[in-house]
Amino acid sequence: MREIYPLGDSALIISFNQEIAEEINKEVMHWADVISQEFGHLIRFVSPAYCSLTVGYKVDAINFEAIKEQLCSLNIDQISKTKKSRILRVPVCYEGEFAPDLEEFARMKGKTPREIIQLHTSKAYRVYMLGFVPGFVYLGKVDTELYAERKDIPLTRVPSGSVGLAGWQTGIYPSATPGGWHLIGRTPVPMLLRESHPSPFRPGDCVFFYPIDSSEFNHASIHYDA
Amino acid sequence: MLELSFTKPGLYTTVQDDGRAEFHSYGIPPGGPMDRASARRANWLVGNALTNPTLEITVMGPEMTFDGPAQIALTGGDISAKVNGVSVSLNESMQIKTNDRLSFGRLQSGARCYLAIGGAWQVERWLGSASAASIEVDLLTPGAIVRKGDRLRIEGSHIIDARALDWSKQANLENAPIRVVPGPEMNKFYKSIVADFFASDHHISNRSNRMGYRLESDIKLKTDFEMISSGTVPGVIQGTNSGQPIILMADAQTAGGYPRFGCVASIDLDRLGQMKPGDMVRFDMISVAESQKLWRERQALEALMFKSV
Missing domain, CATH: 2.40.100.10 (Cyclophilin-like)
Structure with missing residues (x-):
């Protein structure tokens, strides 16, 4: 099921089945790719979320009803999915001050910190979306054993690079912001860049975490698998 | 090269051009002027591209001196702008002379005043835009929030024939919903x-x-x-x-x-x-x-x- 409705007078939302699921997010990305290719001259941006896609279009070039009609007439399922997910291996230090909530979190889940690290690093996560603040990556889904409600009292300042857990998600805080996720580690990799790709991540990427110790913190980097 | 020195920063003065809306999928806010039409008008008055950077001046204005001649324009909110202590008008281009001082006073209307200066602004850009980043501003767009003692450099400062805005066709929506x-x-x-x-x-x-x-x-x-x-x-x-x-x-x-x-x-x-x-x-x-x-x-x-x- 897909619905298209306006988000103000210069953007629209394509809404898919409202659940957080890899298959649905893949469909969102496919639409994003196709629209970028086919509608480049009419759009300002295309931005995927979990199960919806925001498309900013040029009001001077087309109105809502016309672009909606063009989108509806796209034979999207006939267009092959060309993009393959990139694989990123991201270093995380799960020690000491870098992991302020790890012990408490492990206790809460009836596990040892080592088991939590083992679980967190043993799975491939999908980048479902970036946002709400610049460069924040929403990764999922985590194992049932890592599922947890948010903390009752959010921190007013989460250090940049903090790796957190909340609900079915794990994520990385790109810059010092308030936050309520359980902080189990920190990555030394800069999350916000001055370059034309402002984040090392893109929606649809496949991410593995690998543990580093604090002596490696200053020289570890992301590895990209070919 | 023209150089402005800020002796006071004002309450919240930022560099704003057209923003970076195309980076939405990275979680990056579009940015740009809160009153885009006024920023465009200011740029037009001094013969710049309409999406050139301007200074967005919020409620309390900065104070600055110019080390050479320049053409400027102010639009948007009225913060009682003065050149060398003498009140100047909004919505028209003005000539600035060497060592002139631009300052502001009481807020009379609106909340944000836009200052355009003719020429190419030598400011940091991030993702194609000079607009102040909403986070990590010192890292991503250093200088885009004006602080005391800052300098703003403008290359190829030019002076065109004086322009003023013609409001005759514009509807007055001042108190409209x-x-x-x-x-x-x-x-x-x-x-x-x-x-x-x-x-x-x-x-x-x-x-x-x-x-x-x-x-x-x-x-x-x-x-x-x-x-x-x-x-x-x-x-x-x-x-x-x-x-x-x-x-x-x-x-x-x-x-x-x-x-x-x-x-x-x-x-x-x-x-x-x-x-x-x-x-x-x-x-x-x-x-x-x-x-x-x-x-x-x-x-x-x-x-x-x-x-x-």
Whole structure:
């Protein structure tokens, strides 16, 4: 099921089945790719979320009803999915001050910190979306054993690079912001860049975490698998 | 090369050009002037590209000296601008001489004044835009928030024939309601809440900035509807858990989990951008088609205004 409705007078939302699921997010990305290719001259941006896609279009070039009609007439399922997910291996230090909530979190889940690290690093996560603040990556889904409600009292300042857990998600805080996720580690990799790709991540990427110790913190980097 | 030295920074003075809307999918706010039309007019008055950087001057102005001749223009909110202590007008190009001092006084109208200066601004750009980044500003766009002692350099400072804006074709909307088109989740709110929202007076809260305005009013903009985080753009009106509405502004977050009640019509975003804490605001609902028609009409009027030299 897909619905298209306006988000103000210069953007629209394509809404898919409202659940957080890899298959649905893949469909969102496919639409994003196709629209970028086919509608480049009419759009300002295309931005995927979990199960919806925001498309900013040029009001001077087309109105809502016309672009909606063009989108509806796209034979999207006939267009092959060309993009393959990139694989990123991201270093995380799960020690000491870098992991302020790890012990408490492990206790809460009836596990040892080592088991939590083992679980967190043993799975491939999908980048479902970036946002709400610049460069924040929403990764999922985590194992049932890592599922947890948010903390009752959010921190007013989460250090940049903090790796957190909340609900079915794990994520990385790109810059010092308030936050309520359980902080189990920190990555030394800069999350916000001055370059034309402002984040090392893109929606649809496949991410593995690998543990580093604090002596490696200053020289570890992301590895990209070919 | 022309150089400006800031002896006072003002309350919140930032560099703003057209922003970086195309980076929405990285979670990056679009940025750009809170009153885009005024920034474009200021640039036109000094013969710059319409999307050239300007200074967005908020409520209390900075003080600066010029080390050479320049052409400048001020538009938008009236903050009692003075050159060497003598009041100057908004909405026309002015000549600045070597060692002239530009300062500001009491806020007379609006909230944001735009300063354009003819020439190529030597400012840092991030993702193609000089607009101050909403986070990590010193890392990403150093210098884009004006601080005391800062210098702004402008290459190829030029002086064109004097220009003034012709307002004769512009409608006066000073106290008119802000027009809103229905948002994706408007139908998740009780009809009575929708009706009350449009019937009520609202005030801009003190907790308002370039990211968003909070509204204070008697109604609670609230629904039990739970949604999965989805896209947002400037103008989106969110209902929140507390019921206090938030309108996302130029530095809007790119996604959120609050129901999107409505979205301010593009044509009225600039007017909203000239409001400040304490100001009263009312809203009117219009259709998307109407909103888009109004926008195109305004673009046509702008083209007319910029042709009549």
